Amino acid sequence: MQEHKLLKSNLKTTEVLPLLLSSSAGYCLHFYCSKLSYESVLFLIKPVAYVVGFILGSNCVNIADEGFFLPQLEILIDKSCSGYNFWSVCIFMLTYLCFTKIAKLQIKCFAFLLLLPITYLLTLFVNTIRIISCISTAKLGLMFSENYQGIIHEVTGLANTVVFLLLFYFAFGKIINYSKYAH
Numbered sequence: 403m404q405e406h407k408l409l410k411s412n413l414k415t416t417e418v419l420p421l422l423l424s425s426s427a428g429y430c431l432h433f434y435c436s437k438l439s440y441e442s443v444l445f446l447i448k449p450v451a452y453v454v455g456f457i458l459g460s461n462c463v464n465i466a467d468e469g470f471f472l473p474q475l476e477i478l479i480d481k482s483c484s485g486y487n488f489w490s491v492c493i494f495m496l497t498y499l500c501f502t503k504i505a506k507l508q509i510k511c512f513a514f515l516l517l518l519p520i521t522y523l524l525t526l527f528v529n530t531i532r533i534i535s536c537i538s539t540a541k542l543g544l545m546f547s548e549n550y551q552g553i554i555h556e557v558t559g560l561a562n563t564v565v566f567l568l569l570f571y572f573a574f575g576k577i578i579n580y581s582k583y584a585h
Contacts, residue, residue, distance in 0.1 A: 425494065431493070438486070440468070446525065446529070447479060447484045450483070450484075450485065450529045452470075453526075454472065454533050458475060458534065461473055468480060469483070491567060493521045496517050496570065496571075501514075504584060532558075532559050535558050535559075536558045540554065
């Protein structure tokens, strides 16, 4: 019996170690970040809250240990809105790409150091879009019962996250493939 093409693995043995390392590190970072206090994730929440407030025309009030309240919109941007899940996945997804596609170790290390600020900025951008999208869909979702508001909020956030992760994966993959440092 012949194995189906989709079930056949194209993973090379040289990609297994980076995959295991980046996946393990990503899981550890995710677990660590989920235990962080509100103050520990302010570097992710604060800039996004102020940009969302600016774009949507609302003041932004910091409520200690809770989050940023936008009174005109009647929303609270708290720790759960920080984007640390996206950031951890993005870091290790792009690290995996770098370590499997770039030939020279020095360039891999340099690329990793560049990924930290790049993924931070990407996270702020995507998180701002995600929150604005959730606010917009919540306004549209007023026609639905309150039972569905949470589901609509979660699906909107998930869709934004998945779409941007795929875009970044393919874009960075193309950039690396067309660079002179690729395998």
